Amino acid sequence: MSLDALDALYKEVILDHYQNPRNNDSLESPSVATEGYNPVCGDQITLQLKMADGLIESVGLQGKGCAISQASASMMTEAIKGKTLEEAEATARRFRDFMTKGNDQPDSLGDLEVLEGVRMFPVRIKCATLGWNTLQEAIKEYRAGLRGGRLVIKEDENT
Amino acid sequence: MYDVQVVRKDFPILERQVHGRPLVYLDSAATSQKPQAVIDALADYYSRYNANVHRGIHTLAEEATAAYEDARRRVADFIGAASPRSVVFTRNTTEAINLVAYAWGRRTLRPGDEVVLTVMEHHSNLVPWQLMAQDTGAALRSVDITEDGCLDLEAFHKLLGPRTRLVALTHMSNVLGTVNPVVAMARAAHSYGALVLVDGAQSVPHLPVRVQELACDFLAFSGHKMLGPTGIGALYAREELLEAMEPFMGGGEMIREVQLERSTWNEVPWRFEAGTPNIADAIAWVAALDYLEALGMAPVRAHELEITAYALSRLQEVPGITIYGPRAAEDRGGVVAFNLKEVHPHDVGTALDQYGIAVRAGHHCAQPLHRRLGIGSTARASFYVYTTAQEIDALVAALHQTQEFFTRVAGRAGRPL
Numbered sequence: 066m067s068l069d070a071l072d073a074l075y076k077e078v079i080l081d082h083y084q085n086p087r088n089n090d091s092l093e094s095p096s097v098a099t100e101g102y103n104p105v106c107g108d109q110i111t112l113q114l115k116m117a118d119g120l121i122e123s124v125g126l127q128g129k130g131c132a133i134s135q136a137s138a139s140m141m142t143e144a145i146k147g148k149t150l151e152e153a154e155a156t157a158r159r160f161r162d163f164m165t166k167g168n169d170q171p172d173s174l175g176d177l178e179v180l181e182g183v184r185m186f187p188v189r190i191k192c193a194t195l196g197w198n199t200l201q202e203a204i205k206e207y208r209a210g211l212r213g214g215r216l217v218i219k220e221d222e223n224t
Numbered sequence: 225m226y227d228v229q230v231v232r233k234d235f236p237i238l239e240r241q242v243h244g245r246p247l248v249y250l251d252s253a254a255t256s257q258k259p260q261a262v263i264d265a266l267a268d269y270y271s272r273y274n275a276n277v278h279r280g281i282h283t284l285a286e287e288a289t290a291a292y293e294d295a296r297r298r299v300a301d302f303i304g305a306a307s308p309r310s311v312v313f314t315r316n317t318t319e320a321i322n323l324v325a326y327a328w329g330r331r332t333l334r335p336g337d338e339v340v341l342t343v344m345e346h347h348s349n350l351v352p353w354q355l356m357a358q359d360t361g362a363a364l365r366s367v368d369i370t371e372d373g374c375l376d377l378e379a380f381h382k383l384l385g386p387r388t389r390l391v392a393l394t395h396m397s398n399v400l401g402t403v404n405p406v407v408a409m410a411r412a413a414h415s416y417g418a419l420v421l422v423d424g425a426q427s428v429p430h431l432p433v434r435v436q437e438l439a440c441d442f443l444a445f446s447g448h449k450m451l452g453p454t455g456i457g458a459l460y461a462r463e464e465l466l467e468a469m470e471p472f473m474g475g476g477e478m479i480r481e482v483q484l485e486r487s488t489w490n491e492v493p494w495r496f497e498a499g500t501p502n503i504a505d506a507i508a509w510v511a512a513l514d515y516l517e518a519l520g521m522a523p524v525r526a527h528e529l530e531i532t533a534y535a536l537s538r539l540q541e542v543p544g545i546t547i548y549g550p551r552a553a554e555d556r557g558g559v560v561a562f563n564l565k566e567v568h569p570h571d572v573g574t575a576l577d578q579y580g581i582a583v584r585a586g587h588h589c590a591q592p593l594h595r596r597l598g599i600g601s602t603a604r605a606s607f608y609v610y611t612t613a614q615e616i617d618a619l620v621a622a623l624h625q626t627q628e629f630f631t632r633v634a635g636r637a638g639r640p641l
Contacts, residue, residue, distance in 0.1 A: 070243070070578055071629060075571070080634040084566075106570055106586055107600040129600060131570035186574060 073182035074189075075132060082136035087143050092125040097206050098213035101199030105218070108134040108192060112142075112199045114207065121145050121153060126196075133180075133189050138196030140177055150204050157197045164190050191218060225526060226519050232610050234259040234515070245580030248615045253398050253426060253559045253606030254584050255448045258512070262451060265511035269504045277503055278477060278494070288503055295506040296493070299458050302513050303424075303443060304434030310466065312459045312493040313501055317425040318348040320444035320459035321392070323496060324421055325352035327469040329390070335361030337389045340413070342367040342375055342404075343596050344397040347589040349423045353392060362389070369596065373400040373549040381412060388418040395427035395438075399590050399602065400549030401532070401556030403427070410439045419465070425449060429608070430528055430557050432521040435460055447505065451609075452512035456505035459496075466492040473498040516609075524609055528558035531607045531616065535560050538620045543627060548602060558607035561588070564623070567630050569603040575629065576603075579622040 092098075095113035102109045108130030115123045124142040128135055141160075145153040156174070163174055164184060183193045195218065202216040232238050235257050240247040249257060269291070275284035277292045297308040305311060314320040329352075333339070339353050343366050357364050365388075367380045375393075384391075391413040396403050410420040421442040427433055428443070429450030435443055442465075446457040461469075471478055471489055475498035480488040489495045516524060533553035539545055544565030550556050564572055573585035585603045587594045594600060605619055 071575055072633075074574070075630065075633055077633050077636045080630065084634055107591075107594075108570075109600075131568040133571070189570075189574060192570070 070182075070185060074186060076179045076182065078176070078179045079136040080132060082139040083132040086126060086128075086135060086139040088124045088126050088139070088146070090123075090125045091127060092123060095125060095213075097203050097211065098125075099199055099203035099206055100213075100215045101195050101202065101218070102215065103130075103134075103191060103195055103218040106130070106192070108195055110134070110138050110196055110199055112138070112196065112203055114203055116150075116207070119149055121148055121150070130195070131189075131192055133183060133192035134195045137180055137183075137193040138199075140180070141196045141200060144175070144177060145200065150207070153200060154204060157201050160197050161194055164193055225523050226609075228527065228610065228612050231519070232612075234261070235610055236260055236263070238610060242580040242582070243578050248579075248581040248618050250605040250607065250611070250615065250619060251582045251584050252608035252611070253449070253588075253604065255454065256429065256451050256608050257610065258453070259451055259515050261511040261515055262453065262508050265508040266453060266504055269507050274504070276500055288507075291507045291510075292501070292503050295510045298510045298513050300460075302517070303428065303445075303460055304436050305460050306436070307463055309491075309493055310460055310463045312461070312466070312496040313506055314444075314457045314459055315455055315502065316446040316448070316457035317423060317444045318352075318457075320442075320457055321349055321421065321423065322352045323459050323472045324442050324444070324461070325356045327472040327496065328419075328465065329353070329356040329362075330359055331470055333357075333360035333362040333389055336387060337362040338365050338383075338385070338387045339363070340365045340367065340380070340383050340388055340391045340393075340418075342380075342393050343369055344375070344400060344402065344590065344593045345392070345394055346398055346423065346425065347591070348425075349392055349394060349421075350592065363387075366592075367393075369400075369402075369593075372551065373397075373402050374555065375402070375404055375409075377405070377409075380409065384412055384416050384418070386416060388413065388416050390419050390421060392421040392423070394423040394425075395433070396430070396557045397549070397590075397593070398426050398559060399561045399588050399593055399604065401559040401561075402550055403431070403555060403557055406438050406440065414439070426557055426559070429516075431525050441465060447509040447512065450512055451515055452509035453505040456502050456509050463492065466496070469496075471498070472496050475499045477501070519609060527609065528607055528611075529553050531611050531613065532556060532558050532560065534613050535605065535607070535616045535619075538616055539623070542620060542623045545623070548597060558611070559604060560606075561602040561604040563599065563602055564627055566634075567626060569601045571630070572603045572623075572626060575626040576619070576622050579618070579625075581619055581622055583619075 092113045096116040098113040110128030113125035273287040275288040277289040300308040300311045365383045368376045419441040422440040424445040428445040443460040448454040478498040546563045548561045569585035
């Protein structure tokens, strides 16, 4: 019983992303660079986006924290690369709904659905959404003409 | 020595199952579990003599006041304070330290004065002094630790000087477990005319603590970490210091006479207890003190020493583990913080929970200490009167399995840890 739950949470793909985060680069001249930080647990990521022709041309991700926070952010970088900001935002919204409301949505989240197991561990949902919240903040900053900022996750926010 | 199995029967929560397994509660440094006697004392107060204190002239108010003031006397006795007047009830350790920072620090500290802290302090013994330093222009100085997780006493002595007004330090680290040589440090601080505040949140529940022997000026501690209810704690302060201090908060109870534009203050310690106090939890705290005194604080310490020594030796069997703090159990209290090489402490915490094992993972409100150690967080197992060697065995077995689980899954992903 115990191990089944752990198996559902820590899928191979997740540990793979944790051990080998994708787009684990520091971009030379990012359009926007935003730090996301959860003071409760210390999980931290820095997300860089480089825009070209209205698309997210490249993504840089650096961070430290638990397997869930780092793997989810790593998977996110793959999901948003080459997308428009609107598409990336839509995916972020769908992912948050997926975490909080479940998998009854018309649009598939594809590979991201391996994170489904997190929903059985409510205290860990914030880990999975750290990257996505940081992404939404970065897009907001970019649109406001800023080069970056810092998002500190609040304790009373579930996601 | 007492029989741990008999003790365990007094704690109803220890019967619980978590995820289909018997609860192994290794988070007593965060909050302890409560014996039935404490739970009963709460119900007894609310069902038989609930009333406000110090005001009513009816029977219930008299009984409640007597029980509340008796609790103050019992808390004073427990720490060897000469008089109950030197004990102020607070919500917890944090509030007790804030009380000193505001009622003493804000009126006493001047620009150029120094407050000496240590890098192993809990945030509750750092942030109030940061706020005070901002308000008063006083400077903060911090004592570093040595490689073995003890305070660097040489550095401490160098920090002391004529400008030192206060040394505020923990008696026992909530992360490293280090028991600090408070007596010698207090003597050194006093030789410069500085006062000494001891954060006793982790020590008063676990060690025999006598304020006269510690020679501290202030001692802050909480009921909930020593078998008592949440929401009640205490500040011990030398009575003459309390006499000289202005109020912390204003309101009912803390006054003698109120005019529209000015007031005079009540005697100590009531001067520092504005508003209706936490009567029920103060009274139920006595049941916890009774319980600990029946066991005896020396046997409580002896039991934890045994469990800690056993945990330190067994945990070393886990591959890739790093254990923080002094090596010898005698130098520490019943907490062991550790990290596994390839598994983040939050993932360790989630995995152990599946085995019914409760540990804490995070920075344990000691971010500067974790930064000093060069890490973001740790997993922490902490022990108390009811902890058994079998529970340590369960922890070690689950850590082996956790390690094995993460290695296996990562291995299947084709990228071994």
